[in-house]
Amino acid sequence: MILKRLKNDGVPELNLNALQQKMKQQVTEKVRKKTYKFEEINCSICNSSKKELLGEKDRYGLYFSVNICIDCGLVYTSPRMTQAAYNEFYNTEYRKLYVGMATAGANFFENQKKKGKHIFNYFRDHQLLNENVKYVLEVGCGAGGIIDYFKDKGYQVKGIDLGEEYINYGKKEYGLNLETATLADISNEEKPDIIIYSHIMEHILDVNKEIELIKLFTKKNTLVYIEVPSIKEIHKNYEANILRYLQNAHTFHFTLESLVNLMGKHGFELVEGNQFVKSIFKYTGVSKNYTNDYSSVVNYIKQTEKKRFLYPFTMHAIRENSKLKILSFLDKTDTRRLAKNLKEKIKGK
Numbered sequence: 001m002i003l004k005r006l007k008n009d010g011v012p013e014l015n016l017n018a019l020q021q022k023m024k025q026q027v028t029e030k031v032r033k034k035t036y037k038f039e040e041i042n043c044s045i046c047n048s049s050k051k052e053l054l055g056e057k058d059r060y061g062l063y064f065s066v067n068i069c070i071d072c073g074l075v076y077t078s079p080r081m082t083q084a085a086y087n088e089f090y091n092t093e094y095r096k097l098y099v100g101m102a103t104a105g106a107n108f109f110e111n112q113k114k115k116g117k118h119i120f121n122y123f124r125d126h127q128l129l130n131e132n133v134k135y136v137l138e139v140g141c142g143a144g145g146i147i148d149y150f151k152d153k154g155y156q157v158k159g160i161d162l163g164e165e166y167i168n169y170g171k172k173e174y175g176l177n178l179e180t181a182t183l184a185d186i187s188n189e190e191k192p193d194i195i196i197y198s199h200i201m202e203h204i205l206d207v208n209k210e211i212e213l214i215k216l217f218t219k220k221n222t223l224v225y226i227e228v229p230s231i232k233e234i235h236k237n238y239e240a241n242i243l244r245y246l247q248n249a250h251t252f253h254f255t256l257e258s259l260v261n262l263m264g265k266h267g268f269e270l271v272e273g274n275q276f277v278k279s280i281f282k283y284t285g286v287s288k289n290y291t292n293d294y295s296s297v298v299n300y301i302k303q304t305e306k307k308r309f310l311y312p313f314t315m316h317a318i319r320e321n322s323k324l325k326i327l328s329f330l331d332k333t334d335t336r337r338l339a340k341n342l343k344e345k346i347k348g349k
Contacts, residue, residue, distance in 0.1 A: 002068075002298065003305060006055025006243065013059045013243040016100075023097040024060050027089065027248070031063055036085040041078045043069035044207050044252070045261050045290050051078070054301070058246045060097065066246060066253065072261060073293030075231055075253035083205055086249075090162050094249060104143040104169035112145020115198060119225060120149055123194070126272045128223060128280065137192035137217070140200030144170030144178050147196070151176070160186060183213045191219040198227045201259075202250040211266045218283045223271065226263075228254045230277040231297065235304050240311040242301065257293040264288035 001007070016024060030036040042049045051067035054075065058064035068075045081089065096102055123129050136150045141159030143166045151157045160181045161167050170176045179186065195217060204210045214224060229237070229245065231253045238244040246253075254262075256277045260270050267287045273279035311317050 001053045001055065002301065003055050003242065006057055006066075006246075008056035008063050010057070010061045012061035013241070016060065019096050019102065020060070020100050023093045024062060027062055027093055027097070030085075036089065037082045038079040038085075039082050041076070041080065043072060043074050044076065045069070045074045045258065045265060046072040048072065052298075055242070055246065057243075058248045059243050060248065062248045064246060064248045068294060068297060070294055071292065072258070072290050073255075073295075073297050074258045074261070075255075075297060077251045077253075080205070080251050081248075086205065087162070089249070091164075095163060095166065098247070098249070104166045109143045109145045109148075109170070109174070112142055113149050114145075116146035116149025119146060119196065119198065119227070120153065122272075122278055123223075123225070123280070126280070128271070132221065133193040133223075135190065135192045136194045136196065138196040138198070139183055140197065140203070141170070141178060142166045144174065144176040146198055148174055148176060158186075158192075183210065183217065188217045191217055191222060193219075193222060195222065195224045197225065199229065201226050202228045202252045202254060205251055207252065207262060208266070211263065211268070215266070215283060222282065224268065224281045224283075226259065226277070226279050226281065228252075228259065228277050230255055230275055232256075232275050232300050233277075234301075235307070235311070236316055239317070240304055240308040240314075242305065255293055255297060257291065257296070261290035261293070265290065 010028070012024070027036070043051070046069065048069055048071040050070040052070060054066040054068055056063065056065055064077065065079055066075060066077055099108065101108070133155070135156045136147055138147045138157070138159045141147060141161045142163065144159045147157040147159050157177060159170070159176060159178045160183065161178070162180065162182065164180045167178045167180045170178045195214060201207065201210075218224070231245065232255045234240060234242050234245050254277055256273050256275050256279065259277055259279060260273070263270070263281050265287055267283055267285045268281040269284045269286070271280040271282055
């Protein structure tokens with residue numbers, strides 16, 4: 001095992017609220033009783049069975065076997081829960097465990113909408129929006145906040161997701177065109193100009209099948225936006241702590257290189273991309289051979305692990321802490337102001 005501290009000891013890395021603790025215990029019991037069954041897989045890029053174990057648990061302290069393919073460098077979960085197990089997990093525990101709330105709410109939706117703004121700006125900044133871009137489809141839309149931003153900009157939108165409560169929230173509260181479905185369940189007669197997968201591709205079990213489905217929804221100029229949490233951004237986005245990055249719902253753990261390898265296998269070409277990972281692909285029909293990212297990923301993980309105790313002293317951490325303090329101060333200031341106004345109104349009565 002590459003990282004010994006990732007042994008399966010059941011200890012969470014995060015502070016869990018009461019609901020999250022309950023969901024963690026519920027998942028653990030289902031795994032123990034084999035209600036949630038597991039399966040072994042080979043690498044989804046090169047089909048190699050040669051792998052090295054990275055760790056055995058996720059940030060919630062749940063059993064989570066993560067490996068890296070020696071032949072191409074893809075990091076993936078195996079053994080992992082079966083599709084039937086994941087379907088139940090997403091319906092009963094996922095949002096409660098990850099968000100810490102039982103149902104969608106205004107804050108969740110607004111956070112999604114902020115993501116929608118960032119995605120819209122990413123297309124705009126790379127001059128990829130024009131008068132021919134009219135219809136946006138999002139796969140794994142949650143409550144639909146991302147496409148609501150595009151809707152506000154005048155685009156025709158549709159969102160699909162397996163979380164029925166969140167779909168119903170977006171439909172009821174915001175009148176969005178949402179459906180409880182997968183890509184295989186909906187019609188491809190009207191092909192979108194933009195297809196969005198924001199933090200979804202890492203959840204999909206059969207990514208090769210999913211990408212083949214995406215082909216059916218593409219036309220000549222369709223752009224496919226894929227955003228995933230990058231295993232090479234742990235030093236920035238996860239406090240240089242890989243245990244804050246790993247989570248049991250993620251079956252794949254991409255870098256830009258491994259995502260390009262996967263999409264290139266199916267004839268998709270990278271249009272724009274960074275190591276965040278934010279990426280835009282278009283279908284060309286020309287498949288490409290993969291490159292091996294194994295050494296680069298392993299070296300990055302080992303070096304990041306060695307330096308994780310230094311994270312609080314980095315400029316990135318100092319800037320983030322300063323932002324949090326400012327936001328906390330503003331929040332307290334607003335609270336005091338509201339309390340003062342309320343007291344004055346009461347006295348006035």
